Amino acid sequence: MFNDKRSKKVILVAHCILNQNTKLDRCAYYPGPIKEATETLLSSGAGMIQMPCPELLTLGLDREVEEGANPTVESEDTRIAARMSEEKAQKICGEIVKNIIFQLEEYRKNGFEIIELVGINGSPTCGVETNWADNREYKGRGIFIEMLVKGFNERGFSVGMKGIKAREPEEAVSRIKQLLSVQ
Secondary structure, three states: OOOOOOOOEEEEHHHHHHOOOHHHOOOOOOOOOHHHHHHHHHHOOOOOEEEOHHHHHHOOOOOOOOOOOOOHHHHHHHHHHHHOOHHHHHHHHHHHHHHHHHHHHHHHHHEEEEEEEEEEEEOOOOOOOEEOHHHHOOOOOOHHHHHHHHHHHHOOOEEEEEEEOOOHHHHHHHHHHHHHHHH
């Protein structure tokens, strides 16, 4: 089955890599996608699965910032990290994980290769190597990525992962190319 021009390869991509419009206020570095990263992903010839944004689905586009408040980006990331640890957020993240795992199982049973996941380092939810809490960046995965990795492990998926930062486009391209060369 699927004897056409498709590559039979897919890449999981954090939502805000392809759509900076979903970012926390004052955190978008591009009007749409992270251009350099997206061009590198497109040139791979693999299909892209844009993972839903857990923060958007839990807290909305405005992340439930109090009207008239003028918080810092750091304090907002810290507040969001705390909110994404709440039961409601954990439930939403769990549902997203189930949906992604279903998709990956469908691809796997039909002979497709899941070649990588590209997340956003420094994100309290989608960080791969670093996340955010207590007004600073920490080593370790974000809340959603941690749940996704647990789901991968339970289902026997081995997925290479790298995190990028929109404000570091050259490094982002380098990290994505590293992942692509592993396959």
